Amino acid sequence: MLRHYLTVTVRNLLKHKLIAGINLFGLTTGLTCCLLILAYILHETSYDRRVPEAERIYRVTRDFYNPDGAATLQLSAVAPVVGPLLKNDFPQIEKITRLLLFSPVVVRHADRILTEDSLMFSEPAFLDMFAVRMLSGDARTALSEPNSLILEQSAARKYFGDQDPMNQELKLDGRIACKVTGVYQGLPENSHLHPAVLVSFSTLNDSTVYGERNLRTSWSNNAFHTYLQLPAGYDARQLEAQFPAFLDRHQPQNKRATDYVRPSKMTALQLQRLTDVHLHSNRADELEPNGDVNRVYIFGIIALFVLLIACINYMNLSTARAALRAKEVGVRKVVGAQRSEIILQFLGESVLITAVATGLAVGCTVLALPWLSRLAGTALPPQLLWQPAVLLGLLVLPLVVGVVSGLYPALFMSSFQPQQILKGFTKISGGLAFRRVLVVVQFVVSIGLLVSTAVVGLQLRYLRQAPLGYDRAQIVTLAYPLPLRPQYEAFGQALQQQAGVQALARSSRIPTGRLLDASDAAAGIGDSLRPTSANVKYLGIDEGFLPTYGIKLAAGRNFDPKAFPTDTLGFILNATAVRMIGWKSPAEAVGQAFRYGGVLGRVLGVTQDYHFESLHQPIVPMVMFLSSATSRSSYNYVSVKLAGGNVAGSLQHLERTWKEFLPDEPFTYTFLDESYAKLYQAELRQTLLFSIFAGIAILIACLGLFGLSSFAITQRVKEIGIRKVLGASTSTIVMLLSSDFMKLVLVAALLAFPLSWYVMHRWLQDFAYRINMPWWVFPLAGLAAAGVALATIVSQTVSVARANPVKSLRTE
Amino acid sequence: MIKITNLEKTYRTEDVETTVLHELNLQVQEGEFVAVMGPSGCGKSTLLNILGLLDDPDAGSFVFDGKETVGYSERRRAELRKHAIGFVFQSFNLIDELTVYENVELPLVYTGVPAAERKQRVKEVLDKMRIMHRRNHYPQQLSGGQQQRVAVARAVVNRPRLILADEPTGNLDSSNGNEVMDLLSELNEQGTTIVMVTHSEHDARYSHRIVRMLDGQTVAENILT
Numbered sequence A: 001m002l003r004h005y006l007t008v009t010v011r012n013l014l015k016h017k018l019i020a021g022i023n024l025f026g027l028t029t030g031l032t033c034c035l036l037i038l039a040y041i042l043h044e045t046s047y048d049r050r051v052p053e054a055e056r057i058y059r060v061t062r063d064f065y066n067p068d069g070a071a072t073l074q075l076s077a078v079a080p081v082v083g084p085l086l087k088n089d090f091p092q093i094e095k096i097t098r099l100l101l102f103s104p105v106v107v108r109h110a111d112r113i114l115t116e117d118s119l120m121f122s123e124p125a126f127l128d129m130f131a132v133r134m135l136s137g138d139a140r141t142a143l144s145e146p147n148s149l150i151l152e153q154s155a156a157r158k159y160f161g162d163q164d165p166m167n168q169e170l171k172l173d174g175r176i177a178c179k180v181t182g183v184y185q186g187l188p189e190n191s192h193l194h195p196a197v198l199v200s201f202s203t204l205n206d207s208t209v210y211g212e213r214n215l216r217t218s219w220s221n222n223a224f225h226t227y228l229q230l231p232a233g234y235d236a237r238q239l240e241a242q243f244p245a246f247l248d249r250h251q252p253q254n255k256r257a258t259d260y261v262r263p264s265k266m267t268a269l270q271l272q273r274l275t276d277v278h279l280h281s282n283r284a285d286e287l288e289p290n291g292d293v294n295r296v297y298i299f300g301i302i303a304l305f306v307l308l309i310a311c312i313n314y315m316n317l318s319t320a321r322a323a324l325r326a327k328e329v330g331v332r333k334v335v336g337a338q339r340s341e342i343i344l345q346f347l348g349e350s351v352l353i354t355a356v357a358t359g360l361a362v363g364c365t366v367l368a369l370p371w372l373s374r375l376a377g378t379a380l381p382p383q384l385l386w387q388p389a390v391l392l393g394l395l396v397l398p399l400v401v402g403v404v405s406g407l408y409p410a411l412f413m414s415s416f417q418p419q420q421i422l423k424g425f426t427k428i429s430g431g432l433a434f435r436r437v438l439v440v441v442q443f444v445v446s447i448g449l450l451v452s453t454a455v456v457g458l459q460l461r462y463l464r465q466a467p468l469g470y471d472r473a474q475i476v477t478l479a480y481p482l483p484l485r486p487q488y489e490a491f492g493q494a495l496q497q498q499a500g501v502q503a504l505a506r507s508s509r510i511p512t513g514r515l516l517d518a519s520d521a522a523a524g525i526g527d528s529l530r531p532t533s534a535n536v537k538y539l540g541i542d543e544g545f546l547p548t549y550g551i552k553l554a555a556g557r558n559f560d561p562k563a564f565p566t567d568t569l570g571f572i573l574n575a576t577a578v579r580m581i582g583w584k585s586p587a588e589a590v591g592q593a594f595r596y597g598g599v600l601g602r603v604l605g606v607t608q609d610y611h612f613e614s615l616h617q618p619i620v621p622m623v624m625f626l627s628s629a630t631s632r633s634s635y636n637y638v639s640v641k642l643a644g645g646n647v648a649g650s651l652q653h654l655e656r657t658w659k660e661f662l663p664d665e666p667f668t669y670t671f672l673d674e675s676y677a678k679l680y681q682a683e684l685r686q687t688l689l690f691s692i693f694a695g696i697a698i699l700i701a702c703l704g705l706f707g708l709s710s711f712a713i714t715q716r717v718k719e720i721g722i723r724k725v726l727g728a729s730t731s732t733i734v735m736l737l738s739s740d741f742m743k744l745v746l747v748a749a750l751l752a753f754p755l756s757w758y759v760m761h762r763w764l765q766d767f768a769y770r771i772n773m774p775w776w777v778f779p780l781a782g783l784a785a786a787g788v789a790l791a792t793i794v795s796q797t798v799s800v801a802r803a804n805p806v807k808s809l810r811t812e
Numbered sequence B: 001m002i003k004i005t006n007l008e009k010t011y012r013t014e015d016v017e018t019t020v021l022h023e024l025n026l027q028v029q030e031g032e033f034v035a036v037m038g039p040s041g042c043g044k045s046t047l048l049n050i051l052g053l054l055d056d057p058d059a060g061s062f063v064f065d066g067k068e069t070v071g072y073s074e075r076r077r078a079e080l081r082k083h084a085i086g087f088v089f090q091s092f093n094l095i096d097e098l099t100v101y102e103n104v105e106l107p108l109v110y111t112g113v114p115a116a117e118r119k120q121r122v123k124e125v126l127d128k129m130r131i132m133h134r135r136n137h138y139p140q141q142l143s144g145g146q147q148q149r150v151a152v153a154r155a156v157v158n159r160p161r162l163i164l165a166d167e168p169t170g171n172l173d174s175s176n177g178n179e180v181m182d183l184l185s186e187l188n189e190q191g192t193t194i195v196m197v198t199h200s201e202h203d204a205r206y207s208h209r210i211v212r213m214l215d216g217q218t219v220a221e222n223i224l225t
């Protein structure tokens, strides 16, 4: 019986190669997309799950609130005091560890000077909680002593090559000498942090490094990533509920505040599951850029769409072909086949085809994964898919997809009445309505994907080209290391001797980064100095900053400390700050008293608004001031504006000058343009992948339409012949055949427009700066879909319509 | 073997009702060879479809082997059909994707005959129909006469007790037609009951009895000897 069905299936496929090919290609491509996306989703959801007790480990995070209760800052790390106090107050906490990122930092071994991007101070418990595997050294003791450190394998190679690193010395930041006490295997790729060097936490006790007192008392340096482990089955919310009381108990009152405000009104601690960090956390100062659960959903939905379209093709083409197999069904029934046997036969057929497609898809997936890894910017090894659940899924998949796509054709065909078919009723008109619905669904999805791709692309182009209020072209940023501080003037003069260097500036942060530092502000409005409720962020800049970045002043003047030494007490605000503080215009603000972080001075100038942060963030009120002994800010970066033209030459000059002034500091530079591009890299990648998968979906839908229309045309060859004999022209025949499909595309467009408008409207809400919904995209997507459909149909119709009618009539 | 009383059959389409069979009575004994004749459109094929349990009458009774079949489920009808009844059509109705051998094997597949026995029986009947040498050909590669011999082979391979033939020679020239008629007579002599619809007086003479129909009723019977 089985062999019998197999032969019939194979012969049927061979006889209708075009349709079989479209079905197989569509299912294979659809399943390949699904498997690729599955690999991506599995990877994204696998983060930190290899940690043995992952389910019991939590990260402590901290929020800050405005007086009105809105969260102003959400941090992924907390102050150093929090960890030990928690452990002390809550005995249910089994283990706790703190990490302090200390990077980028210059690390020196003998004459080798390198920059380390991922060096962390770590308590010994980290090794145990994150199951770090030691390759040499002892996990229990390696991080106990001050001034000891352990290296990740690749870091060990980087500093020591083939030498044994054990007991060798490394010097951090030119001052902290540490002994290597171990080498460990790097954390897996799907981990939310990848420390390359772990330095013993006790090293921080030294007051020249950080200081034991600070560790014990600081509530404000929220830079310590703190993880804790709870007992199995313990509800973390129970512990979280006790945090407000914990804060009120321990955190001292803000000295500058006039009235007593409970600390728990201004700040809060939370517990975040370790396994939620990668997909569900997007806080300031994350150790590494995280993923985004929405992206996982979006790709999951696309995968289902592609598969749906491929299944619809199968249903459509099989049902359309039913007429050709009507006689077979009739004869089978006459010789005694039960309806159930016929249903099983056709279901078996579609399961078989899906099984073949699944096999091919697995092969294609393995071949395409390296390509997807490159596009997605993450390693996606095929091993991701070799797990029992997925393999079982691969066995069940043909059954599910086969039954879903084969059920309708099977039910439809098995319902044929033999006495009618055998009498010569070859025109099977049933199923047509259903096929129309399916075609409409395919086009709704295709048009929706077209619209989304276009809107996403336009928004990204807008982000890349939006006026930022500053000029980022040809700006190179460098570190501002300690040894440069005393000789900066001379360094600047040496640089500017060359024509290639136009301007340079120092600042505490650089555009494309975040603005996270804030302090209390009070502004002179009328005669009184009133505290502002606006959360004003600060930026330390020197007098070169505004000209280097081409930032325009709306009122007042730039700093000029040489001419006016009191400018060290001056402030420059941005226009948003002026507006939020309550001054009517920038001009009105200039000259007014302003107090920030305890320093009282005057407003010297107001800049026009510029997008310091990415366009995901709204422009925040900001204040800029010179770094000086009295201010809390110090410079961390040097920005150099190069002239157009010989950029390579200017860079060489830059490096020569650097080496001359700073022989012990590594020369590393970044083009601001690159940092800027990085801000939108995730979206760019997402768009690219999105467009590719959307394109594949549309391609499969068009192939289906191609098969369907070619079939409709063969069915109507005789009708076309008769019409031609009666005098119809080629164009009227093309119209006749395509108008059917065009109506369906129209219906699909009308359904797709509101759906995709809604989805894209929601997506755009995520951007602080966004395009208006481009209405013209909708008709354009509709026209494109109609155009492709029309081209598909016309390409087949014309030859039939042009053919000599006598020929087509003779085929009967 | 067959006893039909007051059979009614009406086709309803959207706007017209056609009564095809009306108060039709017919009996066929075990081992008989009956020819049904009548003008085009009088309901011969409809009658045959009802006899073959492919179609349901609207009223009346159809007793097959002493059992009333009216009201049988689709399932039981298919069951009875595959064990007891074989069909031969004017237009052969072979499955194009199957070879001669596979077409003939088909009824045995559905009755669940084991493979070895299937092979034996298909070979036997193909030999008998003198078409064994063409067993691996596809229907399109055969002449009309050969195709009809395959169709007959398929109808008898299950050793049915009743063969229903609807104009089996309608698409054949006279020499091929005679060959098929000889085959049917031979089967009848070996004990198979046959009901055959035909327009040809020549073919009808192979039967024992001619039933003449007009407007959905039997109007005359000629007993031949």
Ligand SMILES: Nc1ncnc2c1ncn2[C@@H]1O[C@H](COP(=O)(O)OP(=O)(O)OP(=O)(O)O)[C@@H](O)[C@H]1O
Binding pocket: A420, B011, B012, B013, B018, B020, B039, B040, B041, B042, B043, B044, B045, B046, B047
């Ligand atoms: N499915 C149907 N729907 C409506 N009317 C039908 C249907 N099938 C048959 N008829 C009508 O029933 C009548 C009898 O048809 P039937 O096929 O039994 O005739 P017949 O005697 O076999 O004719 P012929 O000798 O031409 O084969 C005809 O008038 C036909 O139009």
Ligand SMILES: [Mg+2]
Binding pocket: B044, B045, B046, B166
């Ligand atoms: Mg007839």
